[in-house]
Amino acid sequence: MPNHTHEHGHHHDHGGTPTQVLTAEHELILEALDALEKKVAAVRAGAAPDRAYFEKVVAFLREFADKCHHGKEENLLFKRMAERGFPVQSGPIAVMLSEHDAGRAYIRGIADGAAKLGTDPAAANQIAENSRGYIDLLRAHIGKENNVLFPMADRALTPEDQAHLAREFERFEAEETGAGVHEAMLKLLAE
Numbered sequence: 001m002p003n004h005t006h007e008h009g010h011h012h013d014h015g016g017t018p019t020q021v022l023t024a025e026h027e028l029i030l031e032a033l034d035a036l037e038k039k040v041a042a043v044r045a046g047a048a049p050d051r052a053y054f055e056k057v058v059a060f061l062r063e064f065a066d067k068c069h070h071g072k073e074e075n076l077l078f079k080r081m082a083e084r085g086f087p088v089q090s091g092p093i094a095v096m097l098s099e100h101d102a103g104r105a106y107i108r109g110i111a112d113g114a115a116k117l118g119t120d121p122a123a124a125n126q127i128a129e130n131s132r133g134y135i136d137l138l139r140a141h142i143g144k145e146n147n148v149l150f151p152m153a154d155r156a157l158t159p160e161d162q163a164h165l166a167r168e169f170e171r172f173e174a175e176e177t178g179a180g181v182h183e184a185m186l187k188l189l190a191e
Contacts, residue, residue, distance in 0.1 A: 033135045033138060058107060065138070077153060081093060081156060095144070102137055103141070110127055
């Protein structure tokens with residue numbers, strides 16, 4: 001077992017503003033991307049891809065990165081920003097939404113490749129290509145959100161907006177997967 005001394009507890013204490021919660025979640029996603037990158041490098045070097053691993057990756061990315069994290073952004077934060085006058089059809093929010101969609105397409109590619117392992121000789125390459133695309137997209141995407149979009153949101157949203165969003169985040173999380181499940185999933189990926 002690798003000696004992982006990361007303290008993940010602070011990620012999900014819901015301290016701070018909605019953008020701080022999302023930024024902490026970005027850290028979890030970046031850790032998952034680092035783990036995925038190592039696996040892809042091994043496959044590129046000739047290792048046989050481990051179907052179970054890539055299925056776990058797809059589950060984590062779908063459940064946490066997409067449903068829980070992007071769900072909060074799309075359904076709550078971006079909607080509130082739109083109410084405060086941010087355009088949704090153009091500008092930063094439109095770019096973020098289109099990148100979320102592009103990410104979903106890469107995840108489908110990884111899932112499809114994992115399902116074909118053992119029957120299709122091109123499956124390993126499909127997994128590697130889609131993983132690489134997803135990793136590069138998400139790292140750049142997270143940088144844009146952390147450095148550009150979130151500061152814009154924090155300047156535009158009122159203290160009441162922030163408090164209301166924080167409560168909505170709590171409710172969203174309670175209805176979606178609990179944080180503990182995400183921590184457990186991430187541990188699986190880091191093995």
